[in-house]
Amino acid sequence: DGGITQSPKYLFRKEGQNVTLSCEQNLNHDAMYWYRQDPGQGLRLIYYSQIVNDFQKGDIAEGYSVSREKKESFPLTVTSAQKNPTAFYLCASSYRGTATQETQYFGPGTRLLVL
């Protein structure tokens, strides 16, 4: 079945540690996105990528990094510079990413907790 997978489902981070969240899609979509959800707030865009080897900062990119070496994969690293990383992280993709009426397809999310 085509879709988006995220792993792990839960992730625990120690102080000062970098952690990486995985996102893979087999929908042959060009565009991929990372969102963060905090209680009572809408999804906020961290980073997005419209094509392999290219990505752009979203609204809250500080303390995060990404790579897009393959079309199928868009991992997100939460660095030690992110002082408040506890949140729910959603990955999404869309066909081209150039037309914003495109539907986004979401993964099941990763919950990151700080020890």
Place this chain on the structure above:
Amino acid sequence: ILNVEQSPQSLHVQEGDSTNFTCSFPSSNFYALHWYRWETAKSPEALFVMTLNGDEKKKGRISATLNTKEGYSYLYIKGSQPEDSATYLCAYTNGGFKTIFGAGTRLFVKA
């Protein structure tokens, strides 16, 4: 600052009730409005995308309307069922690349 507001924040209804909730968005530079349904422990799934003022979309018992001039969209559910329990997200785009999501309306349908 672009802001999308959804109301109410949560809603409890009985099975068989019809219900509706609101998404408010900036009326200037409108491009598209999306509705997504997000069931607990699952991924958000697209319900509708609307682009034209006066658009009405329907999928089974769920329908949505769009007023771009005043900046709001309504989502209606007719004869709510327990399986309709979910968070309903709306998302606005203004032709730039970014999509702005509301915080969602959480619907609980009691059997």
